[in-house]
Amino acid sequence: xxxxxxGISSVIxxxxxxxxxxxxxxxxxxxxxxxxxFVIPGATKGSRFQSPPSVQGIVIKTLIKxxxxxxxxxxxxxxxxxxxxxxxxxxxxxxDTTATFSGTTETYFSVREFNVVRGQPFYAQDVVGxxxxxxxxxxxxxxxxxxxDPIGKTFRFKNLAFRVVGILEKKGIGPGGVDQxxxxxxxxxxxxxxxxxxxxxxxxTVQANPEYTLEFVKSRINSVIRxxxxxxxxxxxxxxxxxxxxxxxxxxxxxxxxTLFLTAIAMISLLVGxxxxxxxxxxxxxxxxxxxxxxxxxxxxxxxxxxQFLIExxxxxxxxxxxxxxxxxxxxxxxxxxxxxxxxxxxxxELPMSAIILAFVVSSLTGLVFGIYPAYKASQKSPIxxxxxx
Amino acid sequence: MIRLESVSKVYxxxxxxxxxxxxxxxxxxxxxxxxxxxxxxxxxxxxxxxxFMDTPTSGKxxxxxxxxxDLDQNDFAHMRNERMGFVFQAFNLLGRQTVYQNVExxxxxxxxxxxxxxxxxxxxxxxxxxxxxxHAEASTLSGGQKQRVAIARALVCNPDIIFADEPTGNLDSKxxxxxxxxxxxxxxxxxxxILVTHEKxxxxxxxxxxxxxxxxxxxxxxxxSIQEVNELIK
Numbered sequence: 001x002x003x004x005x006x007g008i009s010s011v012i013x014x015x016x017x018x019x020x021x022x023x024x025x026x027x028x029x030x031x032x033x034x035x036x037x038f039v040i041p042g043a044t045k046g047s048r049f050q051s052p053p054s055v056q057g058i059v060i061k062t063l064i065k066x067x068x069x070x071x072x073x074x075x076x077x078x079x080x081x082x083x084x085x086x087x088x089x090x091x092x093x094x095x096d097t098t099a100t101f102s103g104t105t106e107t108y109f110s111v112r113e114f115n116v117v118r119g120q121p122f123y124a125q126d127v128v129g130x131x132x133x134x135x136x137x138x139x140x141x142x143x144x145x146x147x148x149d150p151i152g153k154t155f156r157f158k159n160l161a162f163r164v165v166g167i168l169e170k171k172g173i174g175p176g177g178v179d180q181x182x183x184x185x186x187x188x189x190x191x192x193x194x195x196x197x198x199x200x201x202x203x204x205t206v207q208a209n210p211e212y213t214l215e216f217v218k219s220r221i222n223s224v225i226r227x228x229x230x231x232x233x234x235x236x237x238x239x240x241x242x243x244x245x246x247x248x249x250x251x252x253x254x255x256x257x258x259t260l261f262l263t264a265i266a267m268i269s270l271l272v273g274x275x276x277x278x279x280x281x282x283x284x285x286x287x288x289x290x291x292x293x294x295x296x297x298x299x300x301x302x303x304x305x306x307x308q309f310l311i312e313x314x315x316x317x318x319x320x321x322x323x324x325x326x327x328x329x330x331x332x333x334x335x336x337x338x339x340x341x342x343x344x345x346x347x348x349x350e351l352p353m354s355a356i357i358l359a360f361v362v363s364s365l366t367g368l369v370f371g372i373y374p375a376y377k378a379s380q381k382s383p384i385x386x387x388x389x390x
Numbered sequence: 391m392i393r394l395e396s397v398s399k400v401y402x403x404x405x406x407x408x409x410x411x412x413x414x415x416x417x418x419x420x421x422x423x424x425x426x427x428x429x430x431x432x433x434x435x436x437x438x439x440x441x442f443m444d445t446p447t448s449g450k451x452x453x454x455x456x457x458x459x460d461l462d463q464n465d466f467a468h469m470r471n472e473r474m475g476f477v478f479q480a481f482n483l484l485g486r487q488t489v490y491q492n493v494e495x496x497x498x499x500x501x502x503x504x505x506x507x508x509x510x511x512x513x514x515x516x517x518x519x520x521x522x523x524x525h526a527e528a529s530t531l532s533g534g535q536k537q538r539v540a541i542a543r544a545l546v547c548n549p550d551i552i553f554a555d556e557p558t559g560n561l562d563s564k565x566x567x568x569x570x571x572x573x574x575x576x577x578x579x580x581x582x583x584i585l586v587t588h589e590k591x592x593x594x595x596x597x598x599x600x601x602x603x604x605x606x607x608x609x610x611x612x613x614x615s616i617q618e619v620n621e622l623i624k
Contacts, residue, residue, distance in 0.1 A: 298471060304467075304498075
């Protein structure tokens, strides 16, 4: 019984945590913005689950300013933002920290829905003029400036002086685990030329014109970049196009497999529990030998005896399953309170109905499967021998 | 109702034991038959074969015009349920269940409508005079009361035959006499009663005495009083 309780509660907990994690990850991906298409340098070969080489850390320099300019002239594209990323030490007075920066274009704020809550974003002239201006995430602003108002203040970032022009609204953890509130946004030209010493982009985010389908926009991006890169054979593409739907599908598959894997582990405890139930039922068959004999004497057929013991073992496991569901739900609630109190108040947990239904089905099936042998043993007893049993 | 023709039963576990050796007799509907004999004489085996709990090794058993050889285990179960009632020496009640639930047991394997069940159970309990114990737990009853519950359970499906295996073996003489009076009353109301016993006083309630020895019928006599039983068994 304990095995069934632990097994079922594990199924409930793992499915709930799995579903919540899936929702969390997908929520983060969807929070990037709508109607977005990502252009990533390097081609993805084979499965769509394989990452482009640039994502795996290989430097590919094929995505450049001419590509962005061409994309911005495409009617099916509403806007596009290029981005390069790096890390550097940020210092203000006695405070310092290592921060991730995003060198980007002025379009980034609208494309990625990064709203500036204090001050202002940077503009095209800042990008063209290589101005040392920065928009900070809420957390890094706190780390560097504490109670002081950061707007207009200058901090040192990789030994360059940057003036803070704006503070971003709180965004939380972004896809890939990047804390978006710890991000420093600076003009892409400054990041490329003065901080990283590169001419290429890490990737370009395209905001599709809602008047066109995403598929059409993807095909247009393909054409534009192939033309720019003088590629005639699609097999020789040196870039990858991904939409949020692709990312969501990939992440859903990954988190789904993860949940399935964890559930399979929980099933092992159910198997152990099932064997326990079988032993209980076998002992019960021996203890109730006289009763079986009596039932057969007064007219129970073998089928009646099998049915009775199967029902009893199913009731036993269903009862264990109910306790397991209650225990699992209690643990999930505790985890929920723990996470929302001590980590992320916006984190939402869910106890999927499918988990409860699965727990019910699995616990009764466990009773059924592991009750068959004891029930069969009971049905085979001769009424005379069973009645004589002491 | 019952006809045995040269029925034998041989057990082969650990050597050959002849429990019944070419037994033949007929029992008519409404008879009250006592089967007596010393331990190991084969009387219990005979009762088991008559009640479909065991099968003969050879010979023919005709029950209500049906050759028992033509029946399978499911038929035996249905016959035991619908046409036979059982009273055991050890009562064999479900101790944690009430009198009502114990009497209900055979009906669980019967197709009698739910609405009719309660009436049948209450009638059976009434017949053995335990109306006030209907909802008492079986384990709290005295030996005599337990055996009366067992008789009510045997009655509830309104069987043709009641088999009683040493029904007074675990009872004091007063309770034993009470139980036997009930069985005699049931016989008078048309039920065939076949009982196995060691006790002459118990056997004397029957109107026929079959004596078994070494697996054979030693005597098969009509009786009317205990004196006759005493004469037969000295």
